[in-house]
Amino acid sequence: xxAISREDVVHLAHLAxxxxxxxxxxxxTGELDAIVGAIASVSExxxxxxxxxxxxxxxxxxxxxxxxxxxxxxxxVLLNAPDSDSDRFKVPAILDGE
Amino acid sequence: xxxxxxxxxxxxxxxxxxxxxxxVQAVQAHLDRIAEVDGALNAFLHVNAEExxxxxxxxxxxxxxxxxxxxxxxxxxxxxxxIKDLIVTKGQPTTAASKMLExxxxxxxxxxxxxxxxxxxxxxxxxxxxxxxxxxxxxHSAYGVTRNPWNLDRIPGGSGGGSAAAVASFEAPLxxxxxxxxxxxxxxxxxxxxxxKPTYGxxxxxxxxxxxxxxxxxGPVSRTVLDSAYLQELIGGHDPxxxxxxxxxxxxxxxxxxxxxxxxxxxxxxxVIKELTGExxxxxxxxxxNESLELLKAAGAEIVEVSCxxxxxxxxxxxxxxxxEVSSNLAKFDGVRFGQRVLPKEGPLTIERVMAATRAAGxxxxxxxxxxxxxxxxxxxxxxxxxxxxxxxxxxxxxxxDAAFEQADVLVSPTSPTVAFELGKNDNDxxxxxxxxxxxxxxxxxxxxxxxxxxxxxEDLPVGIQFLAPAFEDARLYRAGAALEALLEKQWGHSLxxxxxxxxxxxxxxxA
Numbered sequence: 001x002x003a004i005s006r007e008d009v010v011h012l013a014h015l016a017x018x019x020x021x022x023x024x025x026x027x028x029t030g031e032l033d034a035i036v037g038a039i040a041s042v043s044e045x046x047x048x049x050x051x052x053x054x055x056x057x058x059x060x061x062x063x064x065x066x067x068x069x070x071x072x073x074x075x076x077v078l079l080n081a082p083d084s085d086s087d088r089f090k091v092p093a094i095l096d097g098e
Numbered sequence: 099x100x101x102x103x104x105x106x107x108x109x110x111x112x113x114x115x116x117x118x119x120x121x122v123q124a125v126q127a128h129l130d131r132i133a134e135v136d137g138a139l140n141a142f143l144h145v146n147a148e149e150x151x152x153x154x155x156x157x158x159x160x161x162x163x164x165x166x167x168x169x170x171x172x173x174x175x176x177x178x179x180x181i182k183d184l185i186v187t188k189g190q191p192t193t194a195a196s197k198m199l200e201x202x203x204x205x206x207x208x209x210x211x212x213x214x215x216x217x218x219x220x221x222x223x224x225x226x227x228x229x230x231x232x233x234x235x236x237x238h239s240a241y242g243v244t245r246n247p248w249n250l251d252r253i254p255g256g257s258g259g260g261s262a263a264a265v266a267s268f269e270a271p272l273x274x275x276x277x278x279x280x281x282x283x284x285x286x287x288x289x290x291x292x293x294x295k296p297t298y299g300x301x302x303x304x305x306x307x308x309x310x311x312x313x314x315x316x317g318p319v320s321r322t323v324l325d326s327a328y329l330q331e332l333i334g335g336h337d338p339x340x341x342x343x344x345x346x347x348x349x350x351x352x353x354x355x356x357x358x359x360x361x362x363x364x365x366x367x368x369x370v371i372k373e374l375t376g377e378x379x380x381x382x383x384x385x386x387x388n389e390s391l392e393l394l395k396a397a398g399a400e401i402v403e404v405s406c407x408x409x410x411x412x413x414x415x416x417x418x419x420x421x422x423e424v425s426s427n428l429a430k431f432d433g434v435r436f437g438q439r440v441l442p443k444e445g446p447l448t449i450e451r452v453m454a455a456t457r458a459a460g461x462x463x464x465x466x467x468x469x470x471x472x473x474x475x476x477x478x479x480x481x482x483x484x485x486x487x488x489x490x491x492x493x494x495x496x497x498x499x500d501a502a503f504e505q506a507d508v509l510v511s512p513t514s515p516t517v518a519f520e521l522g523k524n525d526n527d528x529x530x531x532x533x534x535x536x537x538x539x540x541x542x543x544x545x546x547x548x549x550x551x552x553x554x555x556x557e558d559l560p561v562g563i564q565f566l567a568p569a570f571e572d573a574r575l576y577r578a579g580a581a582l583e584a585l586l587e588k589q590w591g592h593s594l595x596x597x598x599x600x601x602x603x604x605x606x607x608x609x610a
Contacts (some may be wrong), residue, residue, distance in 0.1 A: 004474065008474070012322070012470045012474055012477070013470060013471045013556070014454075015473050015477070016425060016457070016469050016470055016473045017429075017432065017450065017453040017454045018454060018457045018458055018461070018464075018466055018469065019442070019451075019454040019457070019458035020457050020458065024466075026469060028466070028467065031467060031528055032467070032470060032471060034476070034529055035417065035467075035471060035528065035529055035532075036471070037371070037414075038414070038417075038529055039414035039417045039418055039484075040483075040484075041411060041414050042411050042414040042415050042418060042484070042487040042488050042490075042491045043483050043484075043487040044411070045399065045408060045411055045490070045491060045494060046486070046487035046488075046490035046491060047490075050490040050493050050494060051490070051493055052486060052489035052490050052492070052493065053489055053490075053492040053496060054312060054489060054567075055298075055312050055342065055492040055545075056298045056312065056313075056496070056542075056543065056544055056545025056546075057297070057298050057299050057342070057344070057490075057545045057569060059299070059341075059342060059344075059345075061341075062338070062341060062345075064338055070105060070206065071507065072205050072206070074598050076205040077205070077435075079203060079205060080202050080203060080205075080435075080436035080437070081435055081436060082433055082434070082436075082437070082438070082439030083439065089434060089435055090451050091434055091449050091452075092441075092447045092448060092451075093446075093448050093449065094448070094449050094451050095448070096446060096448050096450075
């Protein structure tokens with residue numbers, strides 16, 4: 001059974017904010033389907049009595065002193081900005097059309 | 099070839115201390131070597147000549163003046179180092195080998211870079227990698243492939259192919275790498291060099307561009323085990339800027355490497371992982387591995403077989419957890435605050451459409467594949483079956499390690515199932531590419547440390563031997579690794595890297 005359809009990939013590409021051509025969508029659908037088929041075996045052993053591990057070394061949260069650390073100047077912050085205006089990042093319209 | 103570049107980092111450091119050579123001479127010799135062979139190899143994305151020579155001159159001046167400041171110099175002061183271009187550096191571009199970050203200048207240094215600056219190691223430049231460290235061959239770089247110094251038609255491994263090739267070709271004695279699923283160890287194996295993935299959290303990741311945060315680890319790349327031990331002691335230690343940084347420093351790594359170099363392994367229990375041998379491993383790789391086992395046994399080690407039955411699920415778990423974290427970590431590359439911005443060719447200019455066009459143009463195929471795969475694994479309806487299951491497998495793999503380390507002090511396996519393959523071989527088969535990491539991935543999932551040391555040749559190409567140790571026991575890797583290195587070199591009468599063929603720069607120049 002095919003796990004991933006072309007429609008799925010269209011939706012995923014939209015969620016991930018990646019524009020894809022028709023040819024890319026076709027290729028990605030086939031590749032993802034093969035990859036997911038190969039890795040789906042993980043569910044074989046993942047029974048309900050096995051706890052999940054999110055991080056390899058268990059650590060507890062650490063709090064630091066509430067003091068000013070390294071900060072960046074506005075020039076440094078905007079150094080790599082694709083576009084800026086009056087000490088701010090400049091972006092295209094947030095809302096469509098109207 | 100200038101003989102200075104043949105020296106290990108530790109050997110060069112001794113000559114610098116003795117005043118036999120200057121750091122400026124050493125740095126210049128490596129810059130000359132880069133100029134000579136990097137046209138063929140493409141290990142470097144940026145060469146940092148001016149700053150490297152300035153730092154070298156500063157070290158030389160301090161040494162010449164003598165006194166307390168000279169005494170206080172770090173043992174590796176003046177020894178040049180190359181930096182994987184996933185680690186951010188002030189004053190040099192950081193690209194992660196992606197078009198997305200072309201020309202990006204980090205406004206801050208990674209913690210490991212601050213330590214390297216404080217110890218005054220001249221930085222030679224930034225090395226090539228698979229884009230955002232995603233790959234096992236360095237073929238996914240947006241700035242061209244890196245070639246294997248042993249055979250220019252072969253891959254140098256990945257993602258840290260640039261750092262491994264730089265060290266293997268004597269362009270640098272030391273380098274930094276990052277290892278998420280084997281990106282330090284597998285390139286080390288296929289280039290006949292040494293690479294270490296420390297215990298998760300033993301080296302700060304602050305300033306390493308995140309790929310999969312629960313797996314990523316910075317570590318040393320070198321030609322000798324002792325050099326890696328020195329380098330890990332330099333870059334390791336607690337860092338309040340990395341919330342996963344271990345609270346306690348790991349000590350005694352250099353001492354362990356020195357003890358191991360005596361070749362005495364009496365009392366050490368070495369566990370052979372049943373699941374990481376045999377089927378899928380090339381005959382030549384298996385043969386070199388078996389010979390190494392015999393040497394370890396002759397040196398007094400007790401060889402036991404251990405079974406890690408859940409390792410067969412490690413690859414699947416890795417290719418669910420890693421892309422899931424990738425899809426989240428790479429969301430920040432949206433063309434708003436830094437990096438490339440690409441406008442859609444037609445239609446209204448809204449931020450959403452600009453983001454989609456930017457990410458389409460800025461990311462390569464493998465990065466897109468992993469982002470989409472991760473988005474899928476994390477989406478409603480699939481989360482439990484995929485991501486949730488993968489996290490459970492992670493627990494099972496940790497239990498396998500726990501059980502194995504009750505029977506053995508260190509575990510051993512081939513680092514990579516094959517020797518370096520031809521460039522382009524897996525171009526159209528991402529799944530086949532993923533299989534290269536089958537022996538290295540379990541360590542990342544469990545957070546345990548691993549080392550690769552050269553184990554000989556098969557088809558005239560290097561084979562790597564991997565040791566794994568329990569978390570926090572990195573010193574055991576250095577003891578076992580240095581012992582095997584010494585035993586093999588004694589048997590051969592030379593180091594493996596000394597047998598690498600001369601690099602024929604002209605052949606590539608003609609092809610190009």
